[in-house]
Amino acid sequence: MLILKKKTASLLAECIKEKFGEGLLSSDEIFTMLEYPPDTSMGDIALPCFRLSRTLRRSPVQIAEILAENVSCDEFSSVSALNGYLNFKVNHTAFASRVVGDVERLGDKYGSPMNGVGKKVVLDYSSPNVAKPFHIGHLGTTVIGHSLKLLHEFAGYDCFGINYLGDWGTQFGKLIVAYKLWGDKETIEKGGVDELVKLYVRINNEIKREEEESLLKDPDGKKSSPLADESRREFTALEHGDEKNLELWRWFVSVSLEEYQKTYKQLGIEFDSYKGESFYTDKMPAQVQKLRDMGLLEIDDGASIVNLDKWNMPVCLILKRDGSTLYPTRDIAAAVYRKNEYKFDKAIYVTSAQQSLHFAQWFKVVELMGYEWHDELVHVPYGTVSVNGMKLATRTGNVVLLKDLFAEAIERVAEITKEKHPDPKECLEIAEKVGVGAVVFYYLSNNRMRDINFMMEDALSFDGNTGPYVQYTYARTCSVLEKADVKGEMTDAELSDVEFELAKCLSVFPERINAALADYEPSIVTRYILDLAAAFNRFYHECKIVGCEDEKLRSSRIALTRAANQVLRTALHLICMQSPEKI
Ligand code: ARG
Numbered sequence: 001m002l003i004l005k006k007k008t009a010s011l012l013a014e015c016i017k018e019k020f021g022e023g024l025l026s027s028d029e030i031f032t033m034l035e036y037p038p039d040t041s042m043g044d045i046a047l048p049c050f051r052l053s054r055t056l057r058r059s060p061v062q063i064a065e066i067l068a069e070n071v072s073c074d075e076f077s078s079v080s081a082l083n084g085y086l087n088f089k090v091n092h093t094a095f096a097s098r099v100v101g102d103v104e105r106l107g108d109k110y111g112s113p114m115n116g117v118g119k120k121v122v123l124d125y126s127s128p129n130v131a132k133p134f135h136i137g138h139l140g141t142t143v144i145g146h147s148l149k150l151l152h153e154f155a156g157y158d159c160f161g162i163n164y165l166g167d168w169g170t171q172f173g174k175l176i177v178a179y180k181l182w183g184d185k186e187t188i189e190k191g192g193v194d195e196l197v198k199l200y201v202r203i204n205n206e207i208k209r210e211e212e213e214s215l216l217k218d219p220d221g222k223k224s225s226p227l228a229d230e231s232r233r234e235f236t237a238l239e240h241g242d243e244k245n246l247e248l249w250r251w252f253v254s255v256s257l258e259e260y261q262k263t264y265k266q267l268g269i270e271f272d273s274y275k276g277e278s279f280y281t282d283k284m285p286a287q288v289q290k291l292r293d294m295g296l297l298e299i300d301d302g303a304s305i306v307n308l309d310k311w312n313m314p315v316c317l318i319l320k321r322d323g324s325t326l327y328p329t330r331d332i333a334a335a336v337y338r339k340n341e342y343k344f345d346k347a348i349y350v351t352s353a354q355q356s357l358h359f360a361q362w363f364k365v366v367e368l369m370g371y372e373w374h375d376e377l378v379h380v381p382y383g384t385v386s387v388n389g390m391k392l393a394t395r396t397g398n399v400v401l402l403k404d405l406f407a408e409a410i411e412r413v414a415e416i417t418k419e420k421h422p423d424p425k426e427c428l429e430i431a432e433k434v435g436v437g438a439v440v441f442y443y444l445s446n447n448r449m450r451d452i453n454f455m456m457e458d459a460l461s462f463d464g465n466t467g468p469y470v471q472y473t474y475a476r477t478c479s480v481l482e483k484a485d486v487k488g489e490m491t492d493a494e495l496s497d498v499e500f501e502l503a504k505c506l507s508v509f510p511e512r513i514n515a516a517l518a519d520y521e522p523s524i525v526t527r528y529i530l531d532l533a534a535a536f537n538r539f540y541h542e543c544k545i546v547g548c549e550d551e552k553l554r555s556s557r558i559a560l561t562r563a564a565n566q567v568l569r570t571a572l573h574l575i576c577m578q579s580p581e582k583i
Contacts, residue, residue, distance in 0.1 A: 001045075001507045004075060004095065005034050008045055008088060015071050020056045040497075043080070043087030044504070050084055060084030096503035096560065097490040103506060103563040108570050111509040113517070116157030122342050123149045123159065125350040126269075129166030130256040130276075131175050131196040134263065135399040136454065137352065140382040142402075143440050143576050144448055145350040146269050147522035148380065150574050155517055160342055161269075164334065165276030167253050171200065173235025176248055177227060178203035192259045196252060203227060239281075263402050266436045267576055283333040284325050287369075288318060296368055306365050316361040328362040335366060339373055346376050348520070353381035353449065380520045382448040388455060405454075409435035412460055413468070417583065433578040434468050435460075441467030444526045444575050465530050471583060473533040474572065476540065477565035478581040481558070483546045488558025493550065498539045502560055505535040509567050513574075522575050529571045536564045 006027075013027035030047070037046045047067070049060040056063055064081035071079050075098070077091040103110045125145020128134045146161070153159045178199035179188075188195045210225035238245040257274065264270065288304070291297045297304045302321035308314065317326045338347060349359060359379035367374035387400045414431035421427040442459035446452055462468045495503075509528065516524040545561055548554040572579045 001036070001504060002511050003098075004090065004507070005045060006031060007073070007075070008047075009034060011071050011073055012047065012067065015067055016056070019066055019070060020058075024055055025052070037087070040501075042082065042085070044090040045088040047086040048084065049086060090500070090504075092495040092497075092500040092503070093490075093492055093556075095507075096495055096500060096556070099503045099507045100490050100559050100563045103566050104559075107566065110567065111513045111570060112154050112156065113510065113514055114156045116152055116155040118158075119156075119345040120158045120160065120343060121149075121152045121346045121348060122162060122338055122344045123152075123348045123350070124162045124164050125149075125348075126260075126264075126271075127162075127164040127166060127276075127351075128256075128260060129169075129171070130253050131171060131193065131200050132166070133197050133399045134193065134256075134260055134402050136385050136387055136402060136405055137399075139385060139402060139405075139439070139443055140352065140448070141350045142264075142267065142269070143443060144380065144382055144522055145348075146267065147444065147525070147575050148348060148350065148520055150576065151513070151517055151522070151525070154513070154570075154574060157346075160273070160344075161271045162273045162275065162338075163271040165253070165257070165274055165278075167249075167276035168278035168281065170231065170235050172238055172245075172249055172252070173231035173233070174203045174207075174227075175200055175252060176234040176238070176245055177231045179248060188255060193256050196255065203231070207231075259403070263406065266406055266432060267440070268578065269576070277330055280330050280333045280337065281325075283337050284329050287333045287336060288325075288329065290369060291318060291365075294369065296365070306368065308361060308364055311364055313357065313361055313364065316365050328358060328365065331358075331362050332366060332369075335362075335377065336371070339371070344373075344376065346378060348378045348380055350380045350382070353383060355379075356381045378520070380448070383451040385443075385452045385454055388453070405439060405456075406436050408456065409439050409460060411435075412456070413438070416462075420583075430580055430583060433580045434471055434583060437471055437572075437577040438467035440576050441470065441526060444522050445530075447523050448521060467577065468583075470529050470533045470568070470572070471577070471580060473536055474565070474568045474579045475581055475583045477536065477561055477568065480540070480545050480561050481565060484558045484561075485546070486555060486558060488555050488562060490559050491552040491555050493552035493556050495556065496543070498542045499557070499560060502535045502539045502564060505532050506563055506567055509571070516574075525571055525574050529568065529575070532564065532568060532571065536561075536568075539564075 009031035010027040012030050013025060016025055016030075033047060033051065035046050035048065037043055047064075049063040049067075052063050053060050058066070061081070061084050064084055064086045067086050068079050068081040071086075075091055075094050076088050078089040080087050080089075106112075123145055125148075126138060126142040128138050149159050149161050175196065182202065183195075183199055207225045207228045210227055211223040214221065214224045234245060238249055253276075288297075291306065296306050297318060298307055299305075300315060303317060304319035305315040305317055308316055316328050318329050319325060335347065338344060351359070356379065363374060363377050363379070366377065387405075410428075410431045413435040414427055417430050417434070418424075418427045421430060438459045442454065443452065445465065458464060459466060460468060462472060509532075512524055512528040516522060539560070543557055545557045546554070548557055569579045
């Protein structure tokens with residue numbers, strides 16, 4: 001539709017020039033005024049003439065009438081004036097032929113704005129914290145992040161995905177102590193991250209107990225815990241390169257990573273780099289020094305901070321009283337490293353909205369440091385997720401793990417598909433694509449800032465606006481094409497409204513992609529997929545496709561089906577979903 005809208009705008013600009021005089025309205029200005037009327041019986045594109053009457057010095061009714069008489073083009077079956085609106089009805093056949101032709105010509109590039117060619121984007125997403133659960137709270141950063149990567153790739157950007165693993169910090173001191181006290185190599189090798197998390201939860205509980213006991217003994221004293229002290233000592237040893245601790249640390253990281261990778265594999269995600277927080281340890285001092293040299297650091301109660309009062313933000317903490325670095329310090333060092341190393345044109349960070357202030361703060365600090373690329377940093381936040389109404393609490397271990405969520409979805413789908421697919425391997429393959437897809441689709445159905453309550457029942461339903469439903473629709477297009485006796489191409493056969501609506505839906509795909517990229521909003525693609533699935537299903541139910549007796553019409557309908565098949569596949573891919581040909 002975009003192309004036709006543009007064409008309409010330039011036709012109108014020409015006509016206005018001719019009938020009303022030079023320099024009154026540009027084609028771009030007219031373009032922004034054109035609408036898609038909600039009731040298409042009036043027209044498919046409309047120009048409300050009310051705002052024109054001042055510029056053109058006529059009443060809206062007159063303007064619409066004059067334009068209606070003087071504008072024409074073979075893609076319109078009629079141009080008419082009604083109550084100050086200029087309505088364009090599109091010639092169904094000509095329009096559908098052009099759209100289907102575009103889809104065929106461009107294939108899996110159809111819809112791409114190709115405006116990223118020659119530019120580089122680095123995306124920092126997923127980034128779980130080692131030895132802490134990889135839970136449903138990470139679903140957002142993982143799938144929004146990856147979808148944004150795919151969208152940028154689609155637009156021609158050279159993309160680089162970074163998993164900024166939380167692989168450093170005092171939790172490793174605790175973990176080392178806990179492992180030495182209660183851990184067992186074999187158990188961890190078998191049980192993976194779950195066992196590490198158990199140790200982590202256990203030591204946190206023990207520390208809490210010790211602290212409470214110390215307060216009971218001495219209500220006025222400071223709370224204390226020998227285990228916490230020991231943990232600090234072990235972390236300091238690790239920081240100083242203690243070989244035994246380093247070895248344990250490497251092992252904890254690799255056990256965790258191995259497990260995360262299983263989930264990434266299910267989602268079809270690969271990262272270009274796993275450089276985590278630990279990597280930046282020796283990159284921070286230079287940035288801290290720069291801050292100091294520039295006079296940006298202030299000492300506040302012993303800590304080093306950057307004052308951000310002028311920008312209405314709390315101070316950005318750079319060094320704690322004991323001189324240790326903080327989350328923002330590391331992010332600043334990492335950004336500088338990435339700019340030098342990857343020479344990005346844009347760096348995208350996807351995290352929960354709870355971290356919005358953190359990003360706003362350190363982005364500002366980077367600006368104050370004089371890095372002219374500060375405006376190439378983009379934070380993409382998202383809302384919270386609960387499951388069946390339950391919020392998450394990491395420290396107590398009361399969480400829904402991503403792997404469990406996927407496993408449950410897969411299992412439930414397998415129950416349904418096993419009747420049709422008795423071969424267990426085949427059944428599992430399909431169940432995996434559909435189950436994981438259902439979770440992803442459900443999650444990406446909402447605007448990213450909305451808080452979501454995840455309901456498995458709803459996500460898995462085959463007859464709501466769900467992943468299984470759209471994948472099923474895709475499989476339906478495949479089965480029609482398989483049955484088709486001819487390749488199918490657009491002919492001059494006259495097309496009804498349903499076919500035209502399908503073509504129209506195909507034609508707005510490029511616009512939706514642009515919007516999704518501009519807003520960093522994969523849900524725009526998800527909603528588009530629902531529109532397209534609905535348009536195709538209406539067409540499928542109302543029109544005989546392979547069984548159509550009219551040869552020309554059959555050919556056009558098969559061609560339309562193939563275009564829908566292509567665009568559905570592209571769109572599903574962009575939101576990290578697979579498109580199985582059979583379900
Ligand atoms: N590991 C962090 C967390 O789980 C997210 C890291 C986000 N990326 C960043 N550059 N700060 O909360």
